[in-house]
Amino acid sequence: MPLLVMKFGGTSVADLDRIANAAEKVKREVERGYDVIVIVSAMSGKTNELVGWVEATSALYDAREYDAVVASGENVTAGLMALRLQEMGIPARSWQGWQVPINTTSAHGAARFVSIPREHLDAKFAEGFKVAVVAGFQGISAEGRITTLGRGGSDTTAVAFAAAFAAERCDIYTDVDGVYTTDPRICGKARKLDRIAFEEMLELASLGAKVLQTRSVELAMRYKVKLRVLSSFEDTDENSGTLVCDEEDIMESKAVSGVAYSRDEAKITLVTVEDRPGIAAAIFGPLAEAGVNVDMIVQNISEKNYEGHTVAVTDMTFSCPTNQVARAKKAMEDAREKGTIVYDDLVVDTDVAKVSVVGIGMRSQSGVAARMFAALAAENINIKVIATSEIKVSVLIDRKYMELAVQALHDAFELEKA
Amino acid sequence: MPLLVMKFGGTSVADLDRIANAAEKVKREVERGYDVIVIVSAMSGKTNELVGWVEATSALYDAREYDAVVASGENVTAGLMALRLQEMGIPARSWQGWQVPINTTSAHGAARFVSIPREHLDAKFAEGFKVAVVAGFQGISAEGRITTLGRGGSDTTAVAFAAAFAAERCDIYTDVDGVYTTDPRICGKARKLDRIAFEEMLELASLGAKVLQTRSVELAMRYKVKLRVLSSFEDTDENSGTLVCDEEDIMESKAVSGVAYSRDEAKITLVTVEDRPGIAAAIFGPLAEAGVNVDMIVQNISEKNYEGHTVAVTDMTFSCPTNQVARAKKAMEDAREKGTIVYDDLVVDTDVAKVSVVGIGMRSQSGVAARMFAALAAENINIKVIATSEIKVSVLIDRKYMELAVQALHDAFELEKA
Known part of the structure; x- marks a missing residue:
């Protein structure tokens, strides 16, 4: 019997009516001939209450x-x-993480999968059960304690089950109807994508598009799980939503597939750092130890007359999530105290935003960065930091220009056109 | 190390402040040198929401x-x-039913204990843990499914742990400060009892005094668990509350220890039933099959001239919980249809209440029933049905006289005096 994994997020099971609505979607797949593993989140608001x-x-x-x-x-x-x-006449039962069992590491609050044995669920399907409903986001450690995977972990549970049970597809039902070229609340021309490559989705997810949790996309990419994002609140069929899939399954790629943004980014500059071999390690080692997730890094070297001597100095700029600024500052000040780094000043700018264009087509098409910078320049938006990867270009800009930048880039790369 | 079981009901853990308050009580016992097993209910209102x-x-x-x-x-x-x-510096951890494991039957919603192996908790206490917090009301079946014991099951969990771990005492913290001679809301002179015998408590619990669940008292009696009922909301020490204990631990007993009442009782009379051997079985068999909990039974035999013949007839009266009346009526009508019983009429009276006096002293002191009837007669309260056991006398009366009857009996047996 072909098998599907269907995952319903918190807003999709927020109350009894919505649970009934989600159950209708499951029923439709059972009628199409599928065995189904349903992964559910907590009713929206519940997890926050418990936390x-x-x-x-x-x-x-x-x-x-x-x-x-x-x-x-x-x-x-x-x-x-x-x-x-x-109640709808479908043979179904629920499973808690420890009952499956969903074996995980003992890293409580951020556990990782160790194994998901198929025996129990397979036996139930063989008995004629059509649906196994599994509590998402949780597992059991080798010590027999309940673990959780961290926020958004239900997406990851769904992908892990799809991999373990060789599911035909993993459908993630959520409150949006798919992945968009950018956030429709910011850019009215945003268009739903029919398909997107894993790598692109990963960049978009980690850049602040909140549709899918990064880890679930990584896992889907590794195990080649076909992942579909679609709406709980609309009628859906096999072609609804957005399919997240292998690059090879996408016929032709534009240079840029989407524009992502993040307000949750701060820029920190160490002014006049003495430049010497090992200085980068001396700075970013303590930051890593302090648990600061450094994102973009820029270094400008110059020479400076220092008490009659000419020395090589640099301004070192990096970005990190806003809520880690205090930790980053302390790590730097401690390092200066200890004498492992020397700098004149530490300047924090939290009034910035990151805007990125993402696309696997960049690999074969050149000129994306130039076109991006030109579009921003045409709007008089000053770029503070630039960072690039194989399939993305990110810039840090003044936060007040963020919406304008997203709209300008969406136009510049003609993302409204299919 | 001596061990205590402490149980906190829903109102005692209704919010974070009350949980903190309950934790203070646990801490005090740890400081007195006890290892403690804490049994908790759900926050009040939560179980109703889930149900x-x-x-x-x-x-x-x-x-x-x-x-x-x-x-x-x-x-x-x-x-x-x-x-x-x-947070208060006490080494503690939580256990869910399946983790202990609390092995139960598979009678979901009304499961019974099979075994509570001590290994896991004993090992933790040996490691230096001072408190094991166990989720009440639940267990695990042989099939690995979660079971519950039925409403009020947390009291029973507490007693079962006290028996399994040979606890010095099982303290049930609740929203009243002990067991009273009668309900203080009805009778201002009600007095808290320092001690009460298991048998008395059982009669009081099953007669409508809601302090302790009947099953927990039965279990405590069987395993000789010293059970104490006391308040979560007052300062308490070793002498607080009411100790439910063996008859032998009570120095001297009055004839009557308490007055119980129940509004939730209906009276059903089958009028002019043909009296013949086996008629009681023909009536109460179908009632039992229909799940009706018959409480009191009264039969009056008379003779009647029936179409020229003299036949023995009887009025058969019984009582059952109000919400089972419809079921009882249907069972009787079905039996009449089938011809297994014959009666002229079925009369239901839901406007009744049951009032009972309870006391182990009754065994050795006579005249309790006579004193009870005299007290009710003095208030012009008519008795509809009488039932007695070794340690109680119950009467069914008009509901409007219930409060008056309770007060009159409390006075008649001088229960306000210690």
């Missing part, structure tokens, strides 16, 4: 207890979904 | 899914309580 209780109880909480508390939200939805399906 | 969702999803729900959903409430409280204790 709030944990944090209010214990600031430096025991992550094992956090996981035991927070995983309960998905258990409720899984049971209710199984009941709804049974 | 509501299940019932709204599926009227004839799969009890296995019901259990999986409903048990999640206790898991949340267990984790939060463990976190709170850790």
